Each structure stands twice: as C-alpha cells, then as structure tokens.
Amino acid sequence: MDTLALWQQYQDWLYYNPDLEIYLDISRTGVTTQDLAQLQPKFSQAFADMNALEAGAIANPDEGRMVGHYWLRDANLAPSPELTKEITDSIQQIQTFVAQIHSGQIAPPQGGKFTDVISIGIGGSALGPQFVSQALAPDHPPLTIHFIDNTDPAGIDRTLSHVENRLVSSLVLVISKSGGTPETRNGMVEVQEAFRKRGLVFADHAVAITMAGSLLSQQAESNGWLAIFPMFDWVGGRTSELSPVGLLPAALQGIPILELLAGAKIMDVATRVAEIKTNPAALLALSWYVIGQGRGEKDMVVLPYKDSLQLFSRYLQQLVMESLGKEKDLAGNTVNQGIAVYGNKGTTDQHAYVQQLRDGLNNFFVTFIEVLADRPGDSVDVEPGITSGDYLCGLLLGTRQALFEKGRPSLTITVPDASAKTVGALIALYERAVGLYGFLINVNAYHQPGVEAGKKAAAVNLALQKQLVKTLQQEARPLKLTELALIAGAEAQAETIYLLLRHLAANQRGVKIQGPPTKPGELLYSWQR
Numbered sequence: 001m002d003t004l005a006l007w008q009q010y011q012d013w014l015y016y017n018p019d020l021e022i023y024l025d026i027s028r029t030g031v032t033t034q035d036l037a038q039l040q041p042k043f044s045q046a047f048a049d050m051n052a053l054e055a056g057a058i059a060n061p062d063e064g065r066m067v068g069h070y071w072l073r074d075a076n077l078a079p080s081p082e083l084t085k086e087i088t089d090s091i092q093q094i095q096t097f098v099a100q101i102h103s104g105q106i107a108p109p110q111g112g113k114f115t116d117v118i119s120i121g122i123g124g125s126a127l128g129p130q131f132v133s134q135a136l137a138p139d140h141p142p143l144t145i146h147f148i149d150n151t152d153p154a155g156i157d158r159t160l161s162h163v164e165n166r167l168v169s170s171l172v173l174v175i176s177k178s179g180g181t182p183e184t185r186n187g188m189v190e191v192q193e194a195f196r197k198r199g200l201v202f203a204d205h206a207v208a209i210t211m212a213g214s215l216l217s218q219q220a221e222s223n224g225w226l227a228i229f230p231m232f233d234w235v236g237g238r239t240s241e242l243s244p245v246g247l248l249p250a251a252l253q254g255i256p257i258l259e260l261l262a263g264a265k266i267m268d269v270a271t272r273v274a275e276i277k278t279n280p281a282a283l284l285a286l287s288w289y290v291i292g293q294g295r296g297e298k299d300m301v302v303l304p305y306k307d308s309l310q311l312f313s314r315y316l317q318q319l320v321m322e323s324l325g326k327e328k329d330l331a332g333n334t335v336n337q338g339i340a341v342y343g344n345k346g347t348t349d350q351h352a353y354v355q356q357l358r359d360g361l362n363n364f365f366v367t368f369i370e371v372l373a374d375r376p377g378d379s380v381d382v383e384p385g386i387t388s389g390d391y392l393c394g395l396l397l398g399t400r401q402a403l404f405e406k407g408r409p410s411l412t413i414t415v416p417d418a419s420a421k422t423v424g425a426l427i428a429l430y431e432r433a434v435g436l437y438g439f440l441i442n443v444n445a446y447h448q449p450g451v452e453a454g455k456k457a458a459a460v461n462l463a464l465q466k467q468l469v470k471t472l473q474q475e476a477r478p479l480k481l482t483e484l485a486l487i488a489g490a491e492a493q494a495e496t497i498y499l500l501l502r503h504l505a506a507n508q509r510g511v512k513i514q515g516p517p518t519k520p521g522e523l524l525y526s527w528q529r
C-alpha cells in the first residue's frame with residue numbers, strides 16, 4: 001500500500017475521544033471493512049452480553065458471581081441501592097482514613113506521622129497498586145510505598161531493609177480478596193515478626209483490605225487492627241485496581257483517586273457504545289481477533305513510550321492472560337484460548353528484543369502507547385532543534401514504520417499525558433476490551449480454574465515435606481530415597497522427595513544428604529541431631 005493510501009486508511013479508522021483526548025489508530029493491524037462486517041453479529045451479541053453483565057447478570061457462571069467492576073466508578077449503575085451505598089461508602093471511608101493518616105490524626109504509637117506503607121498482596125492485589133504507584137506517585141509522596149508480592153524470603157528481607165528504621169512509622173496494608181492466599185499470609189507473618197522483634201505492636205500499624213467474613217477480616221477484627229476496608233465479591237482480583245485494593249494505597253501516596261475514577265468513568269461511557277468503529281474497546285477487541293484469527297495466534301507486545309507506564313504490560317499480563325487463557329469455552333468445548341502478553345517500554349526495548357520483532361518470528365503484534373506531553377516545562381535541545389522527547393516520538397514512529405514494512409501488525413494508543421485521569425481511562429479501556437473479546441471467543445473471562453492446580457499441588461508437597469521430616473527424625477540410620485519413600489508412604493513421589501529434601505539441606509533445616517550430587521538416586525538421607 002502506498003503512503004497516501006495508508007494515510008487515508010489511518011484517517012478512515014482513527015478513533016478519538018474528545019473528553020479524554022485519547023486516540024486509537026488500528027490502521028496498521030490489517031483489519032478491513034470486510035472483517036468489520038463479518039464480525040458484526042458476534043459483536044452485536046457481545047454488546048448485549050456486556051449490557052447484561054453491567055446490569056448485574058451472573059456473568060461468571062462457574063463461581064455464580066456478578067461482575068461489577070464498572071460500578072466502582074459509577075456507583076449509580078450498581079443493580080441495587082445497597083451495592084451503590086457500599087461503593088460510595090468505601091470511597092468515603094478511604095478518603096476519611098487517608099486524611100487522618102496524612103494529618104497525623106491517626107499516627108504511630110511511638111509518635112510522629114506514618115511515613116511508609118508496606119503493601120502485602122499478590123496477583124490482582126499487587127499488580128494494579130504497583131502499576132499505579134510507578135505511574136502516578138509524586139516524587140515526594142506523603143507516604144513511600146514498598147511491596148511484598150511473593151513468598152521469597154530474600155525478597156521480603158530486601159523490602160524490609162528498604163524500610164530500615166522506619167518500621168516504627170510504617171503502615172502495613174494486607175491486601176487479599178479471599179483473605180486466604182498463602183503467599184500473602186506468609187508475607188504478613190514475616191512482617192509481624194519484624195514488628196515483634198522491634199518491640200512494636202503490629203495491630204497498631206495494620207490495615208486489611210479483604211472480603212467481609214474472610215479469614216483475614218476475622219483476624220484483623222479480633223486483633224484490633226487499625227482499619228478494615230472492603231473488597232467486593234463481585235469484583236475480580238485482576239479488575240480490582242479501582243476498588244479499595246487500588247484506591248487505598250494510591251490515596252495514601254497522594255495520588256488523586258477521584259481523577260483515576262473519573263478517567264475510567266469517561267472511558268466506560270465511550271466503551272459502552274454499541275458500534276464497533278466508535279467504541280475504542282471494540283476496536284481493540286476487533287484488532288486482537290483479526291490479528292490472532294480469534295485464537296490468540298499472535299502475542300501482544302505492549303510498548304508504552306514513557307518510563308512511568310512501564311508496569312502497564314505486567315499489569316495487562318494478568319488482566320489479559322488470566323481472563324482469556326482458558327481450556328474450555330462456555331459451551332464446554334476444549335478451546336485452549338488466550339493471548340500472550342509481554343513488553344516493557346520504548347525506546348528501551350528497541351535496544352533489546354525489537355530486533356526479533358522486525359526480522360525474526362512473525363508471531364506478535366505491537367501495541368504502542370504514545371504520550372504526547374514530553375514533560376512539564378521546557379526541554380533542552382540535545383542537538384539543534386531536537387529534544388529527547390522528539391527522539392522518543394521519532395523512534396516510536398520509526399519502529400512502527402519498520403515493523404509495517406515487514407508485515408508485522410501494530411496499533412497505537414495516543415494519550416495526552418500520563419496523568420491519573422489517563423491511567424484510569426487506560427485501565428477501563430483494557431478491562432472492557434478483554435471483556436468484549438471474552439464474549440467474542442465465548443469464554444468465561446472472570447474465573448481462573450487453572451490457577452488452582454498449582455496451588456493444590458503445592459499444598460500436597462508441603463504436607464509430604466512434613467511427613468518426610470517426621471520419618472527422618474524417627475530413623476537412627478541414613479536412608480536411601482527408596483526406603484524413605486516407602487516408609488513415608490510416597491513411593492511414587494521419588495523425584496519430589498529428592499527435590500524437597502535438597503531444598504531443606506541447602507537451608508540447614510536438619511536434613512543431611514551424603515553421596516554424589518550427580519547421582520540423586522544413590523544419595524543417603526538422615527536427620528542431623
């Protein structure tokens with residue numbers, strides 16, 4: 001296609017939202033008007049399904065749950081006055097609490113104001129808060145946030161060492177929708193221990209964000225924690241950034257949460273339009289569908305050309321892959337659906353993997369995110385008439401062009417700035433696009449049955465570890481693996497037993513292993529007394 005025809009195509013497909021000043025360009029995706037016509041019936045159904053979802057249908061049938069994240073930014077849309085009140089009350093509760101923390105009305109027992117937040121959570125209870133913090137926290141926030149989002153002991157130590165002697169003035173958020181996620185529980189126990197060692201009372205620093213009645217909520221209540229904020233049954237972890245899960249940590253850092261919500265609300269209005277070409281989420285879903293043949297055949301590479309948006313791709317990984325990566329469709333057919341997501345930031349990635357994107361496997365499409373405003377204030381010239389921001393723009397355009405020349409699709413979202421309003425809008429845009437795409441491919445985008453398998457296996461392995469330790473403690477002589485497995489009643493688990501014991505031995509946890517590491521089957525195991 002010559003450049004003039006391409007320019008025409010650009011104009012024919014361009015979407016612009018005047019309230020958000022956001023553009024979406026899908027002219028380099030290969031989507032045609034024939035695709036639009038062909039997919040129209042599927043989209044009509046998806047729009048109808050989305051209306052039903054927003055009206056409170058049980059859109060997550062496996063879990064028997066409503067899907068209500070859109071109500072979070074327009075509480076009047078909630079299907080009952082009680083839910084509307086729950087939402088508005090939660091926002092009010094956050095604002096009141098945060099004002100009291102910032103003013104020092106709620107303060108650490110040792111005096112002064114709270115200076116730091118230690119946020120403990122994983123998955124949807126971490127990724128949104130991390131993305132929004134990196135995108136929007138002011139340079140000198142009223143409270144500095146630190147995340148514990150894993151059960152890695154060294155990672156926990158590192159986070160606590162960043163807090164240093166400010167544990168005394170740290171607020172601890174324990175965030176878990178279910179209130180029973182082991183990694184989060186472990187993080188909490190480790191932080192509680194750090195407080196105990198310093199002679200500090202954990203409850204005077206602790207705040208829970210969780211569903212009413214959860215284990216965490218009961219614990220917080222009975223131990224007299226500072227506060228408990230609600231997480232709602234009808235909001236999934238990966239769409240919880242605009243619930244208290246995301247809003248409380250954001251507000252504590254001085255991020256304007258009402259602007260986040262306002263941006264999302266405007267985007268929700270725009271993505272409720274039941275016409276593909278004037279609905280940016282529908283245009284995204286259409287592009288994903290056409291590019292990946294409705295089967296996710298191409299990976300989504302997300303490249304924000306702005307450092308502050310770097311974590312967007314990591315955030316989208318969960319939103320897209322946990323929502324769409326499904327074995328079965330809603331009719332019970334095996335479909336193994338999904339779209340793989342990765343990305344970091346431009347131009348940085350141009351000096352890393354963009355080589356392959358241009359010349360190697362053609363198994364992806366790029367989503368460029370362009371931010372029009374370079375920085376507040378003027379820029380210096382890095383060469384006559386050219387600024388660093390001009391380079392950022394020029395390199396984005398250059399890569400988009402270079403990819404197109406090699407038949408590699410891309411789409412571009414252009415936003416005016418990386419403000420709270422824009423970030424809220426981007427979150428809402430992708431929530432809706434994922435929802436619509438889920439309807440197009442007929443999967444339940446709101447459950448995650450696959451995650452359970454790994455969790456169950458982990459629990460079985462930890463029970464086996466306890467059994468092995470007990471067996472070794474009771475044996476006077478060193479045992480071969482086969483003997484140990486037999487006594488422990490786990491003959492089929494030889495490899496797992498070996499791997500569990502090797503880990504214990506490496507951490508001086510009482511297990512002694514003798515013999516050559518190259519022959520794991522011949523090793524002798526005993527308990528160090």
Ligand SMILES: O=P(O)(O)OC[C@H]1O[C@H](O)[C@H](O)[C@@H](O)[C@@H]1O
Binds near residue numbers: 178
């Ligand atoms: O918020 P929580 O209940 O602790 O859950 C945290 C995360 O863990 C799970 O394994 C789910 O797959 C995620 O969707 C969820 O966000």
